[in-house]
Amino acid sequence: xxxxxxxxxxxxxxxxxxxxxxxxxxxxxxxxxxxxxxxxxxxxxxxxxxxxxxxxxxxxxxxxxxxxxxxxxxxxxxxxxxxxxxxxxxxxxxxxxxxxxxxxxxxxxxxxxxxxxxxxxxxxxxxxxxxxxxxxxxxxxxxxxxxxxxxxxxxxxxxxxxxxxxxxxxxxxxxxxxxxxxxxxxxxxxxxxxxxxxxxxxxxxxxxxxxxxxxxxxxxxxxxxxxxxxxxxxxxxxxxxxxxxxxxxxxxxxxxxxxxxxxxxxxxxxxxxxxxxxxxxxxxxxxxxxxxxxxxxxxxxxxxxxxxxxxxxxxxxxxxxxxxxxx
Numbered sequence: 538x539x540x541x542x543x544x545x546x547x548x549x550x551x552x553x554x555x556x557x558x559x560x561x562x563x564x565x566x567x568x569x570x571x572x573x574x575x576x577x578x579x580x581x582x583x584x585x586x587x588x589x590x591x592x593x594x595x596x597x598x599x600x601x602x603x604x605x606x607x608x609x610x611x612x613x614x615x616x617x618x619x620x621x622x623x624x625x626x627x628x629x630x631x632x633x634x635x636x637x638x639x640x641x642x643x644x645x646x647x648x649x650x651x652x653x654x655x656x657x658x659x660x661x662x663x664x665x666x667x668x669x670x671x672x673x674x675x676x677x678x679x680x681x682x683x684x685x686x687x688x689x690x691x692x693x694x695x696x697x698x699x700x701x702x703x704x705x706x707x708x709x710x711x712x713x714x715x716x717x718x719x720x721x722x723x724x725x726x727x728x729x730x731x732x733x734x735x736x737x738x739x740x741x742x743x744x745x746x747x748x749x750x751x752x753x754x755x756x757x758x759x760x761x762x763x764x765x766x767x768x769x770x771x772x773x774x775x776x777x778x779x780x781x782x783x784x785x786x787x788x789x790x791x792x793x794x795x796x797x798x799x800x801x802x803x804x805x806x807x808x809x810x811x812x813x814x815x816x817x818x819x820x821x822x823x824x825x826x827x828x829x830x831x832x833x834x835x836x837x838x839x840x841x842x843x844x845x846x847x848x849x850x851x852x853x854x855x856x857x858x859x860x861x862x863x864x
Contacts, residue, residue, distance in 0.1 A: 573633055573811050574607040581626050581637035582611050583619035588731055589752050589836060593667040593799045594638045596831040600822035605814065609636075618706050619643030620653055627655035631804040633811040638666065639802040641794070645855045646706040649862040657855055661807040662800055662844040664819045667836040670751045671709055671770040671795040672781075673700075676739050677763050679746070684767035684787055687746065688722055695723035699744040701735040702726045709748040711858055712770070712795040718861070720789055739764075750797055751775075751835045770795040777834055794854055800847045816843050 598609035614622040629635035705728040758764035
């Protein structure tokens, strides 16, 4: 006897609703968002135009815009040691249309030393955009030919050698404080607004040395001889300065946090699908030839670090610096 098959007839409206619900569930489970971004994306920059962080923000924003099909507009909002831009980012709607470049200085140090309405927990890390090593340099007329000579003089005459740093709450400034607290080497940190002011101070003889972010301008001065590099803050020697020793080699093994890490951030509670879209696009941009050419080798990380890795790194720095900054 032939089997009679029974079919359930479902109204078209119910089918449509089912498809919509399926799409919503897929999005909630971590799929892509077909309508993101639906308008121009603002990328807040906590520093003035012209420096390595600004270069990073503009190079990556251009690539992200090309990748995701909308314009990414960089807005420089300097002020308050980065607090102005970061407060605006923390207060923005978590829909992926307001992002920002963040650093340990703006997200960890500044909130720890000031009473602000935001903290590290108010942001969603999306990935590392660039890493900018810090160098200890002196002028060409300096009596110090090596880092060993400089540190020996600092130990012999504590509190007399002056070192320019990019801000009182910058990682470089805090690392100099740790140099005193943990290694007994006492130098005086002299805050400046950025590389340009620091360079002027050194060339004018107002400071003995600089703890300065490596940058094409710095490299040019090293090449021409007006800057003499003494050490790098990285754990490994730099590819483009292979003869330059690191602080780790010199015995200051823990002082590796002065390297500036520029990360891409969004407000907290950013939906998972948008996080995944942005992380994926950012990772692809970090291998884009145009981006690599714009950034140059002294800003490009060895490998891509996603939002989770970036968040863990900043949490570790916060735990390390909190006892120092909250005294």
